[in-house]
Amino acid sequence: MDGKLADFLTESTLELGAARVAPGDGHWRFGLDEDGIGWLVLDRKDASVNTISDAVLRELDTHLQTIEAELPRALVVRSGKAQGFAMGADIDALADMDGAAARRLLTEAHGVFDRLEGLSCPTVAVVHGPALGAGFELALACDYRIAIDGATFGLPEVRLGLHPGLGGTVRLPELIEPISAMQMMLTGSAAHTKKARKLGIADLVVEERHLRAAIAGILRGEVDKRGRGLMARAFALSSARALAATRMRREAQKVAPQDHYPAPHALIDIWAQHGDDRKAMRQAEIASFAGLLQTDTSRNLIRAFFLRRKLKQAAVDAGDIRDVHVVGAGVMGAEIAAWIAMQGMRVTVSDPDDEALGAMIRQAMKICKDTHKNALETRDTLDRLMPDPMGHGVARADLVIEVGPEKPELKAQIFADLGARMKKGAILASNTSSLRLSDFLEHVPAKARFAGLHFFNPVSKIPLVEVVSHDKTGKETRARLLAFCTAIGRLPVAVADAPGYLVNRALMPYLLEALLLMDEGIEKERIDRAALNFGMPMGPVTLADQVGLDICLDVAESLTKSLNTPIAEIPAMLREKVAAGHLGRKSGQGFYDWTDGTPKPETSNSIGDELTDRLVLPMLNACAECVRTSVVGSNDEADAAMIFATGFAPFRGGPLRYARNRGHDEVHQRLLELEKAHGPRFKPDAYWRNDKTT
Numbered sequence: 001m002d003g004k005l006a007d008f009l010t011e012s013t014l015e016l017g018a019a020r021v022a023p024g025d026g027h028w029r030f031g032l033d034e035d036g037i038g039w040l041v042l043d044r045k046d047a048s049v050n051t052i053s054d055a056v057l058r059e060l061d062t063h064l065q066t067i068e069a070e071l072p073r074a075l076v077v078r079s080g081k082a083q084g085f086a087m088g089a090d091i092d093a094l095a096d097m098d099g100a101a102a103r104r105l106l107t108e109a110h111g112v113f114d115r116l117e118g119l120s121c122p123t124v125a126v127v128h129g130p131a132l133g134a135g136f137e138l139a140l141a142c143d144y145r146i147a148i149d150g151a152t153f154g155l156p157e158v159r160l161g162l163h164p165g166l167g168g169t170v171r172l173p174e175l176i177e178p179i180s181a182m183q184m185m186l187t188g189s190a191a192h193t194k195k196a197r198k199l200g201i202a203d204l205v206v207e208e209r210h211l212r213a214a215i216a217g218i219l220r221g222e223v224d225k226r227g228r229g230l231m232a233r234a235f236a237l238s239s240a241r242a243l244a245a246t247r248m249r250r251e252a253q254k255v256a257p258q259d260h261y262p263a264p265h266a267l268i269d270i271w272a273q274h275g276d277d278r279k280a281m282r283q284a285e286i287a288s289f290a291g292l293l294q295t296d297t298s299r300n301l302i303r304a305f306f307l308r309r310k311l312k313q314a315a316v317d318a319g320d321i322r323d324v325h326v327v328g329a330g331v332m333g334a335e336i337a338a339w340i341a342m343q344g345m346r347v348t349v350s351d352p353d354d355e356a357l358g359a360m361i362r363q364a365m366k367i368c369k370d371t372h373k374n375a376l377e378t379r380d381t382l383d384r385l386m387p388d389p390m391g392h393g394v395a396r397a398d399l400v401i402e403v404g405p406e407k408p409e410l411k412a413q414i415f416a417d418l419g420a421r422m423k424k425g426a427i428l429a430s431n432t433s434s435l436r437l438s439d440f441l442e443h444v445p446a447k448a449r450f451a452g453l454h455f456f457n458p459v460s461k462i463p464l465v466e467v468v469s470h471d472k473t474g475k476e477t478r479a480r481l482l483a484f485c486t487a488i489g490r491l492p493v494a495v496a497d498a499p500g501y502l503v504n505r506a507l508m509p510y511l512l513e514a515l516l517l518m519d520e521g522i523e524k525e526r527i528d529r530a531a532l533n534f535g536m537p538m539g540p541v542t543l544a545d546q547v548g549l550d551i552c553l554d555v556a557e558s559l560t561k562s563l564n565t566p567i568a569e570i571p572a573m574l575r576e577k578v579a580a581g582h583l584g585r586k587s588g589q590g591f592y593d594w595t596d597g598t599p600k601p602e603t604s605n606s607i608g609d610e611l612t613d614r615l616v617l618p619m620l621n622a623c624a625e626c627v628r629t630s631v632v633g634s635n636d637e638a639d640a641a642m643i644f645a646t647g648f649a650p651f652r653g654g655p656l657r658y659a660r661n662r663g664h665d666e667v668h669q670r671l672l673e674l675e676k677a678h679g680p681r682f683k684p685d686a687y688w689r690n691d692k693t694t
């Protein structure tokens with residue numbers, strides 16, 4: 001905790017002790033200071049972060065009634081949590097709510113925020129850390145917002161298939177330039193301190209120690225509110241809003257098609273219709289939010305939110321791994337090492353190629369830049385990332401990650417060499433994509449502490465890591481690796497040492513089917529469009545080019561060799577491209593020409609279901625097989641892994657949720673039809689007939 005903040009909170013707690021109110025064990029504390037200023041501190045009991053629940057709102061209402069009866073000179077609303085102001089609404093409570101209950105709850109909540117807004121003394125929200133969703137909406141109901149340096153404001157509801165529901169759609173466009181307000185709500189993007197000040201969200205930015213002086217300044221009238229809302233007047237005319245809305249709809253349609261993501265479009269509609277009428281806008285906000293909450297999109301996106309949380313919670317504690325050594329600084333090793341160093345751990349890296357070690361440092365600088373690290377954070381990251389050609393770090397490391405070339409003899413040699421040098425109790429993990437861990441057991445130092453850590457490329461953008469156990473991997477090793485992944489901000493899913501684990505096992509049939517369709521003469525743009533229309537973030541042909549056609553061929557060959565069921569024939573075109581050195585993006589030429597940047601898929605919407613089913617059903621079938629054969633522990637984990645590793649249409653809830661919604665019988669039947677038409681690679685897995693799980 002920031003020292004000054006800690007002081008303040010203790011100080012205010014002391015003040016509160018001398019004050020009159022405060023139901024002792026509630027979510028809020030209230031007290032008056034010696035200047036007659038009321039401090040209302042949100043500090044949710046039994047939780048480390050603040051979220052806005054029904055109980056929090058009810059209690060706030062009770063406090064406000066008392067405050068109304070005896071007004072302080074000003075009311076300051078702030079958080080008692082070191083972590084930040086408030087993270088948003090209590091999503092657990094929202095998840096199962098029906099439309100009528102949601103409308104009732106929102107209407108009551110609006111009443112509470114209106115009461116805060118209507119107080120006849122000045123109200124000031126003091127925000128440190130994140131003020132998101134309903135937390136930001138609480139701050140918006142105050143007259144002023146003071147940002148403590150480092151504060152962040154955002155309305156990310158759109159990521160859950162919703163839009164703000166506690167007055168944000170009304171108050172933000174009143175406070176700042178309406179188009180910027182709409183952009184924030186449509187994209188769910190956050191405004192950090194400086195930007196928040198520039199936009200007019202924060203009236204002042206101060207350090208904690210100047211807070212009292214800042215509040216005194218506000219009370220002396222030094223912060224002028226009169227200029228606010230000037231820009232809103234330009235959009236008081238419905239014709240001006242209609243024009244802007246047309247542009248917004250066009251942009252929204254490109255990134256979030258209305259069929260898949262109704263929320264942004266609903267938000268644009270209510271603003272275009274009611275943007276000049278506060279009362280109507282509020283009613284429309286409530287009705288629209290309650291309606292969106294019932295959509296499959298929102299239910300599935302909320303489920304994805306829960307799945308992410310569940311994967312994070314797979315780690316029972318913070319873990320014990322501090323020092324890491326990475327063997328191999330190629331495409332993956334460099335990314336893995338840089339990412340781990342960025343998360344605060346010490347990393348040494350060995351590679352016989354000095355060039356690779358130099359490139360790793362450049363890659364680390366690039367990742368820091370891409371993830372908006374400042375100069376100090378970048379320097380600290382580089383301090384922790386140590387090229388170590390002789391591998392001295394191996395002896396000190398709690399975890400050694402092998403990321404050498406995908407060649408069995410070389411890996412066996414690397415493992416044997418490490419075995420002699422690793423410290424007692426350290427874990428050895430391999431990032432291999434296609435080799436079986438169990439084939440290396442005779443070469444590793446300690447079987448129980450040997451496992452897989454399968455990262456995806458690029459590590460900084462794909463949050464999933466498969467934590468792979470072979471038969472002899474110890475439970476403790478798995479638990480330590482799950483905790484390690486969580487500690488470095490990645491999402492772990494435990495999988496078994498089966499060919500392709502889960503993600504490549506499921507993704508490969510999809511990629512290969514796309515290439516087989518091309519072999520049949522269907523244009524690649526059309527194939528990619530089918531997948532995009534389904535909701536995948538990228539078409540399969542583009543994805544194959546991105547991954548590298550040589551890597552696709554390697555993984556496909558190794559999968560076909562090791563699986564009993566045929567996953568697909570390997571398309572002739574793939575072999576031809578690789579033989580010609582056309583490896584995809586990295587060589588400038590693959591199925592697409594990459595010399596002018598990322599290719600654009602065609603925009604046609606008229607793609608038949610047959611094409612989509614041929615691409616998507618093999619992926620579903622593979623996930624089903626992985627659950628049935630316990631490669632992955634549950635439907636939920638399979639769905640989460642596919643969403644967070646491949647971007648599988650999150651609004652569909654993942655492959656197995658999609659299959660369940662479509663009906664297992666129908667999926668089974670379609671696979672039978674495809675098997676008849678195209679061969680045994682479509683043979684339905686036994687899962688569809690047996691699965692009784694939900």
Ligand code: NAD
Pocket residue numbers: 327328329330331332333350351352353356403404405406410414431432433434454455456457547551
């Ligand atoms: P790469 O060829 O880019 O890198 C391998 C690195 O290992 C090179 O820098 C090479 O100099 C170094 N090396 C060679 N011999 C070594 C030795 N004896 N000791 C230490 N380093 C040595 O390969 P990559 O694409 O980074 O793949 C590495 C591993 O990661 C493979 O097992 C691969 O299956 C896996 N993987 C790759 C991807 C991907 O998309 N590239 C994704 C997931 C997993």
